[in-house]
Structures are given as C-alpha cells and as structure tokens.
Amino acid sequence: MAFDRLLNVARKEFSDHITSRRFIIILALFLVISAVSIHDGIENYNNSLESYNDQLQRMEEFQDPYTSWMPEKPSIMYVFISMMSYMAALGGILALAIGFDLVSKEKESRSLKTLLSHPIYRDEIINGKVLGGVGALGFAMGLALALAVAMLLLFSIVPTLDEFAAILIFGAASLGFLLAYFAIALTMSTVAKESGNALIYTLVIFAIVTSLLPMFGMMAANAFAGDPPEPPEMGPMATEVVHTASGGGYTVTSSRSVAVSGSGSPEIDPAWREYEEEMRAYVEKRQLINDVSNILSPQMNYYQVAMAVTNPQISMMSSYMYGGATQEDPGGLADALGRVWMNIAALIVFPAVFFAATYVKFMRMDIR
Amino acid sequence: MIRTENLTKVYNGKAAVDGLDLEVGEGEIFGFLGPNGAGKSTTILMLTGMIEPTGGRCLVDGIEVAKEPLKVKEIIGYLPEDVGFYGNMTGEQNLDYFARFYGMDARKRKERIAELLELVHLGGVTQKAGEYSRGMKQRLGLAQALINDPKVLFLDEPTANLDPEGVREYRDLVEHLAGEGKTVFVSSHILSEVREVCRSVGLLAKGKLVAQGTLDEVARTLAPSDGDAVRIVVETRERLPDLEDPEIIGVERNGTRAVVQAKTDIRDRLAASLFEQGLHVREMRIEEPDIEDVFMAVYRR
Known part of the structure; x- marks a missing residue:
C-alpha cells in the first residue's frame, strides 16, 4: 500500500510534467537541436569513415600495411559528441524548468x-x-537517444553491441547530469516560499556550479600552486608538448614537458632533470586543485564521463597529459570509465546530496 | 469520538494551543469558536494528523492521532481553510487523485465522485480547478473531504467563500451528514454561523479552551459575573415610580422602563408592588446575557 501511494504521486507528477507546455516546448527544442547535431555528427562520421577506408586502401597499395602507422577506425560514438554540449545547455534548462516550482507551487496553491x-x-x-x-527526464533522455539511434539506422549505420552499450552509458551519464540540476531546482523549490524566489535561487546555484566553480578552481590553482619553476639557462631544451582535447563545448588545453632533446648528446644536464621534476610536480599540483573544484561541478563531471564514453582517446589524453606515463591504447569502455570513476561518483553523489537536503526540509516544512 | 488531553503546540517558544482538553461525542455537530489566531486551525491540524503536538495527545474514534495518523486519515475528512487544488486538473480529476489514496477501485471511485460532484452542484463542470471561483473551490473542497465517506468531518471556516445560497446548502448538508451519524467538527470565528448548525460549542482564546457546552451554557459561563445577582427588565405603561425592596442592588431607569439589579429573583414581589400602585406591567423578565456581547468580550481579551 505504501508503494501504491508513492506510485500514485509519481504517476500524477510524471503526467503533469509530460503534458505541461513548458516541458513540451523545451523538449521539442531539445529534440530538434539533437536531431540537427546528430545529423552533422553522422556526416562527420561518414567523412571520417571514408578517409579511413582511403588510408587503408593506400596502405594496401604499398603492400606494407603493418609496419607503418595504422589509422584508427572512427567510432559511431563521435556522433554523440556534439549532443553533449546541447545536453548540458538545453537538458539542464529542462531539468531546472520541471523542478523549480514542484513544491513551491503546491505551497502557493495550498x-x-x-x-x-x-x-x-x-x-x-x-x-x-x-x-x-x-x-520525465528519463523519458526525455530516452526520446533523444531513440531519435539518435533511429537516425543512425536511417543512415545505414548499425551500432555494434559495444557501441550500443556505450550509447546507453552515455544516456545514463546524461540522465545523471540532468538529475543533478533537477535536484538543485527541487531543493530550492522546497526551501523557497514562492516559485519566483525558487527560480532565482536555482539560477544562482546553476551559475555557481557551471561557471563560478570552474573559474574559482583555476584561480585557486594559480594562487596555491604559485609561479611555475624557471628553466635552467644552460643545457638541452625540454620539448614542450601541447595537448588540446575538444568535443562539444568542452576544451582542455595544457602543456607538459615530456622529453628532452639534446644536440647529439645522450647525457641530460642534471639541472634540466631537476627542472623537469619540479615542473611535473607543479603541473600535478595545479591539476589536483582544479580537479577538486571541478568535481563539484556537474557540468565538468558530465563532460569528463561523456568524453570517456564518446571519445576515449581524447579523454585519455586529458587524463594522462599531466602524469608521467602515457598510454598508447585507450583500452575498452570499461577502462575509459575506470579513468573517470571520480566523476561518475560525483555525478551520483551530487544529486543524492541535494535530494537528501530536499527530503529533510520537506519533512520539517511548516504547512500552516 | 474526538478527545484531546492536555493538547499543546508550541511554535517558536509560543504556545499556539495550550493544554487543550476537549471532548466531542459521536454524531455531534460541534462548533469550535474563537477569534483569528486563537489556535483553532492548529488544533485541527493536530486532530487530522498533519502536525504533531508538542505535548499531550488527541484521539479520534479511540485512535491516537500522532501514533497512527494514516489510520485516522482513513476515517476522517478535512476541509481546510482556503482549500487548494491542482489547477491543471478538473474537479473530477482532483477527486480521483485523492480517492486513489483510499484504495478504491476505478468503478467505486467513478461512482463516488459523480455522486459527490452532484451533491456540491459541480456535476458536469469541465473547467480546470485553476479556473474555479472561490465558492466553487470551497464546494469542491467539501466533496474532497467526503470522498472516503468519513466518520468524522473537520470543517475549517467552511462558509468563508460561499454565497448565501451556498451557505444554506452547506447547512442542509451538515444537518444531513449529522443525521447519518457522522461527527462534524466546525471551526469558525463567526458566531452566527456556528449558532445555526452546531448543537455544542467550545470557545478557544489564546490557545486555551475558555468554555464548552451548549451555546446558552457557554454564554452563561462567560457572562460578566455579578455574584448571584440577577437583572430584571421591567416595563410599565405609566412612568415607573421609585422601586423599593431590600434585595435591590441598583436600578437603571429610563422613563417607563428599568433594569433592576437584585440579589435574588424578586419578580413576584416587584409585580405585586407595581400592581398595588395601580401600574400596568407590560414586561417583566430576567435579562439573559447577550451571547454576541459575551463572545465579543472573549474575542477582545
């Protein structure tokens, strides 16, 4: 009976959401933009596939396909990279829109x-x-994924079992991200007496976790890590390697000293070796501070997880660009997800904390 | 049917309800009177299991509300003051949503809802509840309070938004429900409203029960105390002469009319004396305290 009562409320709420004008408009916009971005993604995928086939053919013509560089077959998950940024923007708005007056409206209408x-x-x-x-958010997410898969099939692109699993995981990560914003909105709706105030509080927190936190992370990293170590004046030069990883609205750029090239001498100046060590420690410290602040931002966590699923190579580059060792093979989906386990955990913990706060506040709410 | 024992609710260190002891019998229409802010709604919220008391306890049909609120909610109906509904749903949909919490099957729900909507004159109304007038909402509120055919009905300011016709229908409905053996607990600050429908009342002021009983009993309890003195109204055709009697404490005269304050009921002696003086007595009665004045005095405390 207890579950029946809960289900009765849930059914009504779900029905209210999916029939509300607000939800339908944002969802329609979200689906249209998703369709356009998936279409672009499919075109890019087809171009990459064509180029991959050309490269393979050329290598076969040279009759020495395995001793030189082997091109990588494009993944259909590239299609979802552009969807990631739309999810972060419109999906976030959808989640906020359905949550901000969920409790406050009931208080207002008595x-x-x-x-x-x-x-x-x-x-x-x-x-x-x-x-x-x-x-309701799962329904929206399900529709978006169904649309994406339908378009893939329409263009005769059939996902493999692994790719299908990756699509589902991408969907789950996206839902986790939407839940984070839904949880914020619901908490504010419970805290505020009026829906107008709830919306303002929600937008303020939204701005803090999406923009201010990553910005503070950068500032804190600059402040606490101090100035980078100065290179020695003499000796062989360190090679500066610049990594740029991008996808959707997400870009990571960083530099790292990975090798030292001397002018014919295999010996490395000890001063340079020391500089390298200091530089590595400096970059790691900066990254640690940045990561700690980013872990509080659902958007950054979502980007990390979604990149690991859609583009493990770029995700791996950003994961290893500060570390000592690089890894040539990005591994399977499980490896990619293993590298972002903290972000996955954060995507689960963030909404859980806000839902818990909502629960406590709602249970103690004065209903006079 | 309803009993409270030392029921207390404290908000921010201030007692909204202070040691309330109340008893309402089965089938009674009980009026819970008191000025705004007296603690009536807080008492009802505790009786309906919506808030927990700070101290004491309340029982409905022998069930302790704080311990088993859901069991109590199964047998009661509650019409809150300024009742609210889901504006995006019709009256029927609102009632259907609430009816599901009682485990009623679809057919039973449909029948009960149709019956109640007819009862409150909202049958065939297809508007969304958000478009209802306040009176319509109040009537729908009454229907939702009756959805589970409750044993006890709590009505908080039930006529606040009703037009005269609606008020008359409400009174008939309450009488009808009491006739079915239901206990009706009506909270109001309007004496005239309670007077019309309630057989017994309780008067609450500043969270405390000031008096309980029939309206006359309550009025007598609360009337300004003159010891055992009685007030006798006298009117004669001719101008009243000086009235003399050892029992008389004071006389307020006004031409042919006077109010005599005496230690005991001296109407017989007074009538004989006036007759002996050749006066024609038009009126002679014990003055009962004016109930409105008595309640107003309590309200102003």
Whole structure:
C-alpha cells in the first residue's frame, strides 16, 4: 500500500510534467537541436569513415600495411559528441524548468495541505515527486537517444553491441547530469516560499556550479600552486608538448614537458632533470586543485564521463597529459570509465546530496 | 469520538494551543469558536494528523492521532481553510487523485465522485480547478473531504467563500451528514454561523479552551459575573415610580422602563408592588446575557 501511494504521486507528477507546455516546448527544442547535431555528427562520421577506408586502401597499395602507422577506425560514438554540449545547455534548462516550482507551487496553491489531509506520509509525497521528475527526464533522455539511434539506422549505420552499450552509458551519464540540476531546482523549490524566489535561487546555484566553480578552481590553482619553476639557462631544451582535447563545448588545453632533446648528446644536464621534476610536480599540483573544484561541478563531471564514453582517446589524453606515463591504447569502455570513476561518483553523489537536503526540509516544512 | 488531553503546540517558544482538553461525542455537530489566531486551525491540524503536538495527545474514534495518523486519515475528512487544488486538473480529476489514496477501485471511485460532484452542484463542470471561483473551490473542497465517506468531518471556516445560497446548502448538508451519524467538527470565528448548525460549542482564546457546552451554557459561563445577582427588565405603561425592596442592588431607569439589579429573583414581589400602585406591567423578565456581547468580550481579551 505504501508503494501504491508513492506510485500514485509519481504517476500524477510524471503526467503533469509530460503534458505541461513548458516541458513540451523545451523538449521539442531539445529534440530538434539533437536531431540537427546528430545529423552533422553522422556526416562527420561518414567523412571520417571514408578517409579511413582511403588510408587503408593506400596502405594496401604499398603492400606494407603493418609496419607503418595504422589509422584508427572512427567510432559511431563521435556522433554523440556534439549532443553533449546541447545536453548540458538545453537538458539542464529542462531539468531546472520541471523542478523549480514542484513544491513551491503546491505551497502557493495550498494543494499540499489538501493532499496531506489524505492518507499519505510526507516522505511518500516527496519521493513520488522525485520519481515523477526522474521519470520525465528519463523519458526525455530516452526520446533523444531513440531519435539518435533511429537516425543512425536511417543512415545505414548499425551500432555494434559495444557501441550500443556505450550509447546507453552515455544516456545514463546524461540522465545523471540532468538529475543533478533537477535536484538543485527541487531543493530550492522546497526551501523557497514562492516559485519566483525558487527560480532565482536555482539560477544562482546553476551559475555557481557551471561557471563560478570552474573559474574559482583555476584561480585557486594559480594562487596555491604559485609561479611555475624557471628553466635552467644552460643545457638541452625540454620539448614542450601541447595537448588540446575538444568535443562539444568542452576544451582542455595544457602543456607538459615530456622529453628532452639534446644536440647529439645522450647525457641530460642534471639541472634540466631537476627542472623537469619540479615542473611535473607543479603541473600535478595545479591539476589536483582544479580537479577538486571541478568535481563539484556537474557540468565538468558530465563532460569528463561523456568524453570517456564518446571519445576515449581524447579523454585519455586529458587524463594522462599531466602524469608521467602515457598510454598508447585507450583500452575498452570499461577502462575509459575506470579513468573517470571520480566523476561518475560525483555525478551520483551530487544529486543524492541535494535530494537528501530536499527530503529533510520537506519533512520539517511548516504547512500552516 | 474526538478527545484531546492536555493538547499543546508550541511554535517558536509560543504556545499556539495550550493544554487543550476537549471532548466531542459521536454524531455531534460541534462548533469550535474563537477569534483569528486563537489556535483553532492548529488544533485541527493536530486532530487530522498533519502536525504533531508538542505535548499531550488527541484521539479520534479511540485512535491516537500522532501514533497512527494514516489510520485516522482513513476515517476522517478535512476541509481546510482556503482549500487548494491542482489547477491543471478538473474537479473530477482532483477527486480521483485523492480517492486513489483510499484504495478504491476505478468503478467505486467513478461512482463516488459523480455522486459527490452532484451533491456540491459541480456535476458536469469541465473547467480546470485553476479556473474555479472561490465558492466553487470551497464546494469542491467539501466533496474532497467526503470522498472516503468519513466518520468524522473537520470543517475549517467552511462558509468563508460561499454565497448565501451556498451557505444554506452547506447547512442542509451538515444537518444531513449529522443525521447519518457522522461527527462534524466546525471551526469558525463567526458566531452566527456556528449558532445555526452546531448543537455544542467550545470557545478557544489564546490557545486555551475558555468554555464548552451548549451555546446558552457557554454564554452563561462567560457572562460578566455579578455574584448571584440577577437583572430584571421591567416595563410599565405609566412612568415607573421609585422601586423599593431590600434585595435591590441598583436600578437603571429610563422613563417607563428599568433594569433592576437584585440579589435574588424578586419578580413576584416587584409585580405585586407595581400592581398595588395601580401600574400596568407590560414586561417583566430576567435579562439573559447577550451571547454576541459575551463572545465579543472573549474575542477582545
């Protein structure tokens, strides 16, 4: 019976969401933009595939295909890279839009008091609301993924089992990201007395976690890591390697000293070796501070996880660009996800914390 | 049917309800009177299991509300003051949503909802509840309070938004429900409203129960105390002469009319004396305290 009551609330909430004008408009916009970006992604994929086939053919013509560089076959997951940035923008708005007045509107219309006069516990109401919201966001996410797969099939691109698993994981990560913003909005809706205030609070937190936190991370990294070590005046020069990883709205650029090239001498100046060590420690320290602040931003976590799924090579580059050892083979999907386990955990913990705060506040709410 | 024992609710160090002891019998229409802010709604919220008391306890049909709120909610109906609904749903959809919490099957829900909507004159209304007038909302509120055919009905300011016709229908409905054996607990600050429908009342002021009983009993309890003195209204056709009696404490005269304050009921002696003086007595009665004045005095405390 307890589950029936919770389900009754969840069913009503889900139905309210998917029939609300606000949800339909944002979802329609989201799907249209997704379709366009997937279409572009498919074109890029087809071009990459064509170029890959050309390279293979050329290598076969040289009759020495395995001793030289082997081109990598493009993955259909590249199609989803552009979807990532739209998900972060419009998906985030959708999540905020369905959550910001979920409780405050009921307080304003006094329907909460009427509802509570019937045989139902408060926790069943808030859990039902969460379930209904999760269902609506899952429904939106499901539609977007179904649209993407349908378009792939329409263009005669059939995902392999692994790729299909990757698509599902991408969907799960995207849903986790949407839930983070839904949780923020729901908490603010419970805290604020009016929906207008709830919306303002939600937008403020949205701005903090999406823009301010990463910015503060950079500033903190600059402040705490200090100035980079100065290179020695004499001796062989370190080779500066610049990595740029990009996808969707996400770009990581960094530099690292990976090798020292001397002018014919195999001996490396000890001063240079020391400089290299100091530089590595400096970059690692900066990265650690940056990572700590980024872990609080659902957007950054989502980018990391989604990049690991859609483009493991770029994800690996950004993971290893500061470390000592590089890895040539990005490994499978499990390896890619293993590298971003902290971000995955953060995507789960972030909404959980906000949902817990909502729960506590709702249970103690004055309903007079 | 309803009992509270030392029921107390404290908000921010201030007692909204202070040691309330109340008893309402089965099938009674009980009026819970008191000025705004007296603690009536807080008491109802505790009785309906929506908030927990700080101290004491309350029981409905022998069930302790704080311990088993859901069990109590199964047998009660509650019409809150300024009742609210889901504006995006019709009245029927709102009622259907609430009815599901009672485990009613689809057919039973449909029948009950149709019956209730007819009862409150909202049958066939297809508007969304968000477009309802306040009176319509109030009537829908009454329907939602009756959705589970409750044993006890709590009505908080039930006539606040009703037009005269709606008020008359509400009174008939309450009488009808009491006739079915339901206990009706009506909270209001409007004496005239309670007077019309309630057989017994409780008067609450500053969180404390000031008096309980029938309206006359309560009025007598609360009337300004003159010891055992009685006030006798006298009116004669001719101008009243000086009235003399050892029991008389004071006389307020006004031409042919006077209010005599006496230690005991001296109407017989007074009538005989006036007759002996050749006066024609038009009126002679014990003055009952004016109930409105008595309640207003409590409200102003």
